[in-house]
Amino acid sequence: xxxxxxxxxxxxxxxxxxxxxxxxxxxxxxxxxxxxxxxxxxxxxxxxxxxxxxxxxxxxxxxxxxxxxxxxxxxxxxxxxxxxxxxxxxxxxxxxxxxxxxxxxxxxxxxxxxxxxxxxxxxxxxxxxxxxxxxxxxxxxxxxxxxxxxxxxxxxxxxxxxxxxxxxxxxxxxxxxxxxxxxxxxxxxxxxxxxxxxxxxxxxxxxxxxxxxxxxxxxxxxxxxxxxxxxxxxxxxxxxxxxxxxxxxxxxxxxxxxxxxxxxxxxxxxxxxxxxxxxxxxxxxxxxxxxxxxxxxxxxxxxxxxxxxxxxxxxxxxxxxxxxxxxxxx
Amino acid sequence: xxxxxxxxxxxxxxxxxxxxxxxxxxxxxxxxxxxxxxxxxxxxxxxxxxxxxxxxxxxxxxxxxxxxxxxxxxxxxxxxxxxxxxxxxxxxxxxxxxxxxxxxxxxxxxxxxxxxxxxxxxxxxxxxxxxxxxxxxxxxxxxxxx
Amino acid sequence: xxxxxxxxxxxxxxxxxxxxxxxxxxxxxxxxxxxxxxxxxxxxxxxxxxxxxxxxxxxxxxxxxxxxxxxxxxxxxxxxxxxxxxxxxxxxxxxxxxxxxxxxxxxxxxxxxxxxxxxxxxxxxxxxxxxxxxxxxxxxxxxxxxxxxxxxxxxxxxxxxxxxxxxxxxxxxxxxxxxxxxxxxxxxxxxxxxxxxxxxxxxxxxxxxxxxxxxxxxxxxxxxxxxxxxxxxxxxxxxxxxxxxxxxxxxxxxxxxxxxxxxxxxxxxxxxxxxxx
Numbered sequence: 001x002x003x004x005x006x007x008x009x010x011x012x013x014x015x016x017x018x019x020x021x022x023x024x025x026x027x028x029x030x031x032x033x034x035x036x037x038x039x040x041x042x043x044x045x046x047x048x049x050x051x052x053x054x055x056x057x058x059x060x061x062x063x064x065x066x067x068x069x070x071x072x073x074x075x076x077x078x079x080x081x082x083x084x085x086x087x088x089x090x091x092x093x094x095x096x097x098x099x100x101x102x103x104x105x106x107x108x109x110x111x112x113x114x115x116x117x118x119x120x121x122x123x124x125x126x127x128x129x130x131x132x133x134x135x136x137x138x139x140x141x142x143x144x145x146x147x148x149x150x151x152x153x154x155x156x157x158x159x160x161x162x163x164x165x166x167x168x169x170x171x172x173x174x175x176x177x178x179x180x181x182x183x184x185x186x187x188x189x190x191x192x193x194x195x196x197x198x199x200x201x202x203x204x205x206x207x208x209x210x211x212x213x214x215x216x217x218x219x220x221x222x223x224x225x226x227x228x229x230x231x232x233x234x235x236x237x238x239x240x241x242x243x244x245x246x247x248x249x250x251x252x253x254x255x256x257x258x259x260x261x262x263x264x265x266x267x268x269x270x271x272x273x274x275x276x277x278x279x280x281x282x283x284x285x286x287x288x289x290x291x292x293x294x295x296x297x298x299x300x301x302x303x304x305x306x307x308x309x310x311x312x313x314x315x316x317x318x319x320x321x322x323x324x325x326x327x328x329x330x
Numbered sequence: 331x332x333x334x335x336x337x338x339x340x341x342x343x344x345x346x347x348x349x350x351x352x353x354x355x356x357x358x359x360x361x362x363x364x365x366x367x368x369x370x371x372x373x374x375x376x377x378x379x380x381x382x383x384x385x386x387x388x389x390x391x392x393x394x395x396x397x398x399x400x401x402x403x404x405x406x407x408x409x410x411x412x413x414x415x416x417x418x419x420x421x422x423x424x425x426x427x428x429x430x431x432x433x434x435x436x437x438x439x440x441x442x443x444x445x446x447x448x449x450x451x452x453x454x455x456x457x458x459x460x461x462x463x464x465x466x467x468x469x470x471x472x473x474x475x476x
Numbered sequence: 477x478x479x480x481x482x483x484x485x486x487x488x489x490x491x492x493x494x495x496x497x498x499x500x501x502x503x504x505x506x507x508x509x510x511x512x513x514x515x516x517x518x519x520x521x522x523x524x525x526x527x528x529x530x531x532x533x534x535x536x537x538x539x540x541x542x543x544x545x546x547x548x549x550x551x552x553x554x555x556x557x558x559x560x561x562x563x564x565x566x567x568x569x570x571x572x573x574x575x576x577x578x579x580x581x582x583x584x585x586x587x588x589x590x591x592x593x594x595x596x597x598x599x600x601x602x603x604x605x606x607x608x609x610x611x612x613x614x615x616x617x618x619x620x621x622x623x624x625x626x627x628x629x630x631x632x633x634x635x636x637x638x639x640x641x642x643x644x645x646x647x648x649x650x651x652x653x654x655x656x657x658x659x660x661x662x663x664x665x666x667x668x669x670x671x672x673x674x675x676x677x678x679x680x681x682x683x684x685x686x687x688x689x690x691x692x693x694x695x696x697x698x699x700x701x702x703x704x705x706x707x708x709x710x711x712x713x714x715x716x717x718x719x720x721x722x723x724x725x726x727x728x729x730x731x732x733x734x735x736x737x738x739x740x741x742x743x744x745x746x747x748x749x750x751x752x753x
Contacts, residue, residue, distance in 0.1 A: 093520050121351040249437040290427025297458040308467040353516050357550040361741040395683045397720030
């Protein structure tokens, strides 16, 4: 700028012209704003972001001060702002800005970040779709495919995820181990572990193999209680099924209650109190039936508890290790 | 168990970072103090109508007057209505009988029931329908807000 | 040389005017979104403004407005976070106090009234202006209202003006409320009377009936020397309903007080015209 100004060949007229151009620039911007028209026509954007309009100001000052010389909504500024939002984990706002940016300029890295934003706020379907768009003819295609499988995995439909891996659209050499490992983790998640473990354990790094083996063992051979056994035990002796299902106190209470009601019923019949006899008999029957029913229910709840704890443990284990996924810088 | 506790501790922080991950609208909060929410059972089916009728009579004549005696949430009478509603009159009655016996147990504390926010043991009817998919498991040290 | 300087000056001036314009337009745009209730988008635009504003000129205003947006969405934790950021970016003592009042108001709505009162007490020590002290007392009053402490609220409003509109309201509510202890005490003496006192006549009478019945059966058993029957009936029926009657009286007194408070809170929320949190 100073160079140009030092050159006395430049007349005052030219400077006036430059000022005029700036003024005009501001006009366009305020029109956009007044009309609340965020998606202004591409022409206005290209005019605003056309770097050649500012030969004088192109001296690289602090980058973020773009607001001074440039339209805040120009593509360049939009991208800077979007990246800032992404850093702040404000992903929904970031992805809106990325989307707006992509309406005017195509950029694979931005498209990747858009998909990643969707992924991070848990909108896995949209993330998968956006990763898909980067499969071919992109420098990031390997990462995009990993992202696609990652999104499909987190959708939670593990069966569908496994079908996707079985019919590889295009499997990148770079990440084939990771995707393969996700495949086996999905078996842990929905409890459909294969009996053939040769491939299963080698998919995990040496340092974690023992823990994974332990999980496999607990998944496969957990000590569940059978609801049928519990019910049958209570048929034989009221309350025994509950003891079997781990509820000792409830079992003893059931036994005493049912026994007491039967005693009262018999006692009343003996003393010719027939109404009271039948009343207690009905209550005894209800107590007996309830105990049998409750024993089966208790066994089920016991099993649900075992499954819940194991699910949590496995989930936490993989979550803590980020499902063995690589941390990508972009 | 400790890791779960750590996750629970971190949970508020996670929620905090998620404020803007879903677009939200203006929302007016009420100045009023919250009252106790009395769950209304939707009476569909003859069995449920009968059970909730019985419960209403019981509530009016006895339960509302003899103090707060049931250590469970939902209370035994509500459990009865809910179980009849979920299964039917016969199965519901068995579920109620079982619940009643569990109520008689003096050592309920050892059963590891989860707690309800009201401080009672949380013991919902849907866990006892014998349909394992319906069971929602809570650990003994969790507090349920439903 | 002189000419060079004058042109340079002219150019630099035009640049700064333009820059200001660009940012102030963005501020106005974000503000319009805020005013039209599009709070989520308004926050985006305020954040954009803050990101591109180099001299932190808007740090205070934009952060306050972001806080207000979150408050309007009932996201009080975030609101308080941004009000606090605004407080750190104030240019004057007035702005600092205003930011503090905003934090207090969000705390009141979040029902963390203890925190609100803490801030107000600190603020009270710092300022001496009558008008500001009035504001402090006004928000103290609101904090106490949200803490359901109408007596203290009345005292706080009374410091502003002895016949303050809200002081009168608080006094009336305090007057209307029933004493829980009194309700319980009369129930100890005459079962059912507590519930009748709080307006639940039918349950009160029913409770009275159960207690009479239980008492009669128990006493009758003892009179007829059936000691076992008497003990069983006494503990299982009479004592149960006697205890239940006291519990019921307490509950209905508490419920009645909640109803009275809520009626006043509804008035404050929807009909009261003054400043609200």
